[in-house]
Amino acid sequence: MMPRRSYDQYCSVARALDSVGDRWTLLIVRELLAGARRYTDLHADLPGVSTDMLAGRLKDMERDGLAVRRRLDPPAAAFVYELTDRGRALLPVLTALADWGAPELGAPRPTDAVRAHWFAVPLMPRLARYFAGRRAEDGPVRVVEVRLDEGTFHVTLDEQAAAQGRVTDACGYAEGPAPAPDAVLELDTAACAEVIYDRLSLAEGVGTGRVRVTAHGEPAVTAAPASTVTG
Template identity: 35%
Template sequence: MRTMTRSYGDPCGVARGLDVIGERWALLVVRDLLLGPKRFNDLLGGLHGASPNVLTQRLHDLIDLGVVRRRDLGPPARVRLYELTEWGHELEPLLLHLGRWGSQAPSPPQGELGIDSLLLSLKAGFDPARADELSGTYQLGVDGDTYLVRVADSSLQIERRAARQPSATLSTDLDTLRQVIDGRIAIPAAQQSSRLHIDGDEPSVRHLTDLLQP
């Protein structure tokens, strides 16, 4: 692991942590990789205001520091992905708690939650006491991307990948999902307007509905 050129020079763990993730955009890059790997352009699209040069530098820093790694998929895909290392994934509890804490601050006048922020907010607000009643494996399809959603062992797991044999599936667009999660539209109403489709056995559909709209 390389040493940061800009450092607080303080041996405190908080200061040393900020030496690693304290640069602007660094923690938001980590946020957008928590659910799974992303390509450069997908990362850039979720970081409104970050330039390609800034994102390139931030990824370079995070790779050198051991928080992110680069993975190249071979032919025929030839795609370069960025993903968190095991050490990088250890930031998840901190980010979820920071999200809960930050939600009490004034909201900016413009802007909407991206898909990563939206699903992480769902995870941050999950009540472990409801895990038994909502237990199951589900799949969300949002604007062509697929997410595994699993409730088990008093926790909510969300990953950017397909679920194996989900008991219920829901497909929609990002704007509709935002409205569903923040309560602006009920799932049955979204279904009636053909903005959302949900399939599965009745108990699983009910559990998935209750998870998204407690």
């Protein structure tokens, strides 16, 4: 294992970058926020990363306490990687970084790979804000299934996020449909990119029909109280 590189600066930003500032590290965190992943699955969803680079970054993340490697119980008998609590604490960092990078998104380039679950992190705070305070009589919306033309994933909002409309490191996402979602969101990839870029709010998308929402089994979602921040 290569020795840990450091900026050798007594600064919390520099210390953070000592752990996550290398190329690919934060994208590996993005993938592992969906749960435990096998090495081959990580490699498939990180197009462009070499096998040596991925293996090296995963070892660095283990060393720095961001991820652990464990063997699945039989009959799988395979190894998976998953985030530690410290690694999961990077979720709000990634949502902030996604907001900062959204203006650079634009239209997909011909060389761009696309995965549906890559929209989960930037969409998460907008879902939290949109569903906070809505349909209180039916209970909070905590599990949201998102259906894009690229695929399906689901987001889980913790109690604080569901009530206050903000993302915490207890929130998460996973690929595929949710077993029992509180709400289902259907939109195309172009509309999702506009929501992430804040050119289209979820409320406007629902109003114009570009976004279809069912919550607790009923179509559309009523307007939030005036005091609630909308997404």
